[in-house]
Structures are given as C-alpha cells and as structure tokens.
Amino acid sequence: MDLWVGIFVALGAAALLGLAMKVGNLTSSKIGDTYTVSAAFENIGGLKPNAPVKSAGVVVGRVADISFDTKKYEAIVKIKIDERYAFPTDTFANIYTAGLLGEQYIGLEAGGEDDTLKNGDKITQTQDAVVLEKMISQFLYNKASETNTDNKASDTKADAPATDAKSTGGKSTELGDAPF
Amino acid sequence: MIKSNLLTSIAQLFSGIGHRMIGRIWRLGAGARLFFLTIIYSGESFRRFHLTLREVYFTGVMSLLIIVVSAFFVGMVLALQGYNTLQKYGSSEAIGVLVALSLVRELGPVVTALLFAGRAGTAITAEIGLMKTTEQLSAMEMMAVNPIARVVAPRFWAGVIAMPILAALFSMVGVLGGYLVAVPLIGVDDGAFWSQMQANVDFREDIVNGVIKSLVFGVACTMIALFEGFDAPPTAEGVSHATTRTVVISSLTVLALDFVLTSFMLDV
Numbered sequence: 001m002d003l004w005v006g007i008f009v010a011l012g013a014a015a016l017l018g019l020a021m022k023v024g025n026l027t028s029s030k031i032g033d034t035y036t037v038s039a040a041f042e043n044i045g046g047l048k049p050n051a052p053v054k055s056a057g058v059v060v061g062r063v064a065d066i067s068f069d070t071k072k073y074e075a076i077v078k079i080k081i082d083e084r085y086a087f088p089t090d091t092f093a094n095i096y097t098a099g100l101l102g103e104q105y106i107g108l109e110a111g112g113e114d115d116t117l118k119n120g121d122k123i124t125q126t127q128d129a130v131v132l133e134k135m136i137s138q139f140l141y142n143k144a145s146e147t148n149t150d151n152k153a154s155d156t157k158a159d160a161p162a163t164d165a166k167s168t169g170g171k172s173t174e175l176g177d178a179p180f
Numbered sequence: 181m182i183k184s185n186l187l188t189s190i191a192q193l194f195s196g197i198g199h200r201m202i203g204r205i206w207r208l209g210a211g212a213r214l215f216f217l218t219i220i221y222s223g224e225s226f227r228r229f230h231l232t233l234r235e236v237y238f239t240g241v242m243s244l245l246i247i248v249v250s251a252f253f254v255g256m257v258l259a260l261q262g263y264n265t266l267q268k269y270g271s272s273e274a275i276g277v278l279v280a281l282s283l284v285r286e287l288g289p290v291v292t293a294l295l296f297a298g299r300a301g302t303a304i305t306a307e308i309g310l311m312k313t314t315e316q317l318s319a320m321e322m323m324a325v326n327p328i329a330r331v332v333a334p335r336f337w338a339g340v341i342a343m344p345i346l347a348a349l350f351s352m353v354g355v356l357g358g359y360l361v362a363v364p365l366i367g368v369d370d371g372a373f374w375s376q377m378q379a380n381v382d383f384r385e386d387i388v389n390g391v392i393k394s395l396v397f398g399v400a401c402t403m404i405a406l407f408e409g410f411d412a413p414p415t416a417e418g419v420s421h422a423t424t425r426t427v428v429i430s431s432l433t434v435l436a437l438d439f440v441l442t443s444f445m446l447d448v
Binding site for chain 1: 234346352
C-alpha cells in the first residue's frame with residue numbers, strides 16, 4: 001500500500017514537472033545573465049513586459065519594464081539582453097508584430113560601430129510600433145486627397161494650390177461619411 | 181372558519197420555509213465547526229502518518245484509473261473540437277495552446293474535483309455514515325479516542341494531498357491525449373504544437389493557479405463528504421441520502437468556487 005502511495009505521489013510530481021517543463025514556459029523564458037539597455041519610443045502599440053526581443057529572428061532577450069517619460073512624453077522600454085550577445089552602439093530597435101494580429105516584439109538590427117552596448121546604455125535609433133488603425137486611416141486619407149486633387153486639377157487648373165488646401169479640409173468630412 | 185384555515189396554511193408555509201432555512205444555516209455552522217475541529221485535531225494524522233497514507237491510497241490511488249482515462253478522452257475531444265473551429269481561421273497550430281490552457285486552467289481542477297466527489301467523496305460519506313450507524317464512533321469516544329482525530333482528520337488531509345496530484349495528472353494526461361489526436365491523427369506540426377503551447381502557457385499564471393484551484397477544491401470536496409457522513413441520520417436511508425447530498429453539494433460548490441477563484445485570478 002505504501003508502495004502504491006509512493007508511486008502515486010511520484011506520478012503527481014512527474015506530471016507537475018512535465019506541465020512546468022513541456023507545457024509551460026519555465027524553460028523557454030529562462031535566460032542567463034543579462035545586461036539592461038533602454039530605448040525610447042513614441043508609440044509602443046501593444047508591447048508588454050516579458051515580450052521577446054529578437055535579432056535575426058532569434059530570441060536574445062526580454063522586455064523587462066515599460067514606463068512613461070513625462071518630460072518628453074515618450075515610452076521608455078527597458079530591455080534585458082543575454083550577456084552572450086553583444087550589439088553595436090548604433091543598433092536599431094523596431095517594434096514588430098508577429099503575424100498580422102499577433103503579439104508584439106522588439107527587433108534589434110545591428111549597426112556598424114565597433115563599440116558595443118553596455119549595461120545602462122540607451123538605444124537612440126528606434127522605430128515605433130505600427131498601429132493598424134493609424135496606417136489604414138493614413139492610407140485612406142492619402143487615397144482620398146489623391147483622387148480629390150486629380151478631380152480638382154481637371155476641373156480648375158488656374159488656382160491649384162488654393163483648392164488643394166481647401167479640398168483636403170473638405171475631404172475629411174466626406175471620408176467620414178464614406179462607407180468603408 | 182375557512183378564513184382561519186387559509187391563515188393557518190399560510191402560516192405553515194412560512195414556518196416551513198423558515199424551518200428549512202434555519203436547518204440549512206444550522207448545517208453550515210455545524211460544518212464549519214467540524215472543519216475547525218478537524219484542523220485543531222489534525223496533529224494526530226501527521227504524527228501517525230500511516231493513517232493518512234492509508235487514506236491517500238483509498239482516495240487517491242484508487243481514483244487514478246477513472247482520472248487518467250477520463251483525462252485522456254477529455255484531451256482528445258478538446259483537440260478534435262478545437263481543430264474543427266481553428267482550421268476555419270487557418271490557425272490549427274494554436275490547438276496545443278487551446279488544449280493546454282483549457283486543461284491547466286479549468287478542466288483539470290474542475291473535472292478532477294467532480295470525479296473525485298463521485299468516486300472518493302461518496303465512499304468517505306458512506307464509510308463514516310455507516311461507522312456512525314453501527315456506533316463505531318461512539319465506541320471510540322467510550323475508549324477515549326477522539327473520532328475526529330482518528331477518523332476525520334486523516335481522511336481530510338488525504339483528500340487535500342490527493343486532489344492536486346490527481347489534477348496535475350489529469351492536465352498532463354489530457355495534454356498527451358490532445359497531442360495524440362492533433363499530431364499523429366490530424367497532422368498538425370509537432371514542433372508548432374509544443375512551441376506555441378510553451379509560448380502561451382505561463383508557469384505562474386496558469387499552472388500554479390491551477391494547482392491552487394485544485395487545493396481549494398480538495399479542501400471543499402473532502403470536507404463536504406466528511407461532514408455529510410458525520411451528520412447522516414444513523415439509518416440506512418439516512419446514509420443513502422447523505423451520499424447523494426455529497427455528490428450534489430460538492431459539484432455545486434466546486435462550480436461556484438471555480439467562478440469565484442477564476443474571477444480573482446484573471447483580475448478582469
């Protein structure tokens with residue numbers, strides 16, 4: 001009977017260990033010693049703490065902390081990078097989206113400097129997250145003003161710059177009614 | 181004359197409702213008292229650990245078969261159903277996440293607790309109810325053996341120990357069942373199945389919370405079974421009613437507790 005209870009408890013421990021290792025992220029989220037660098041973004045989109053930091057598709061670190069700078073009105077993202085990987089000081093940090101609607105991660109593109117980033121350094125070259133709504137509205141706006149100037153150009157060629165300025169103002173209300 | 185008859189029947193109706201309510205509240209209080217007494221007298225069940233070990237065998241090891249087999253089928257059904265919907269959105273690789281998260285967060289602890297109430301809870305109630313009916317408990321008291329320390333506490337701790345183990349096994353076997361359907365049968369990519377799962381199942385948020393849930397369910401299910409047995413009228417009918425009540429009350433309590441715990445854990 002004691003033997004069976006022993007087997008039972010061992011099975012339970014094995015199941016829990018299996019859950020932690022095979023199903024959970026206990027192994028994959030662990031990175032060794034790290035150094036921390038920060039980067040400022042105007043817009044981080046949906047980036048969250050613990051999001052992966054990738055370079056050439058390989059996970060090299062994790063997002064440690066996200067805060068807001070009230071002086072410059074920027075987001076300050078602290079990144080922990082595995083000590084095995086060194087990056088030049090002019091490394092470029094982008095916020096990408098995995099798939100069309102997937103989670104967001106930071107992509108690092110190495111620059112050409114000889115000096116490498118150290119603990120506490122700041123990545124100066126950054127590119128914000130692509131916000132889908134912003135992109136769509138920009139696209140529609142451009143499209144609308146394009147067609148508008150075409151129309152206006154064919155109608156009245158005389159005072160083109162004046163109508164252009166006016167037409168973009170008038171177009172936005174038309175866009176609001178447009179069924180898209 | 182008729183008027184007074186009507187009045188008395190209305191009065192009887194109200195007094196009946198009140199009587200039932202008071203009865204329920206009285207039972208709740210008695211259950212809480214038994215719970216505290218069990219905690220107070222549980223030193224015995226650790227000093228003489230073989231008593232608890234014996235109960236772990238009866239409640240835990242004997243429940244292994246039903247838990248493992250049902251977990252296997254639950255996992256397989258989850259994978260089939262999940263694939264059916266996910267492939268419409270072209271993301272059948274996410275099936276691993278679906279199976280793992282639903283098992284670890286919800287189905288593992290809840291279904292285990294429901295099965296536990298049916299398999300082990302009824303056995304506890306019937307055993308203690310029969311002990312009371314045949315006056316074994318009174319005999320113990322006559323011999324200055326505290327029946328709560330000797331009979332109730334070991335069963336309580338055995339249930340609390342066995343439930344998380346069973347729930348962890350349920351989740352693991354369920355994931356394996358889901359894997360078996362998703363990868364060899366349907367043909368989802370092996371690597372994507374595991375890597376998506378690992379990327380989306382968090383150890384602290386999902387797995388540890390699942391274990392906490394099963395611990396709470398273990399306390400609730402075992403305590404309800406013990407109390408129903410302890411409180412059963414000492415007749416054959418009384419014991420049978422108590423056994424039925426164990427299953428009904430345990431199941432409802434587990435489902436209600438699950439909602440409360442989930443709303444705490446997800447911090448909506």
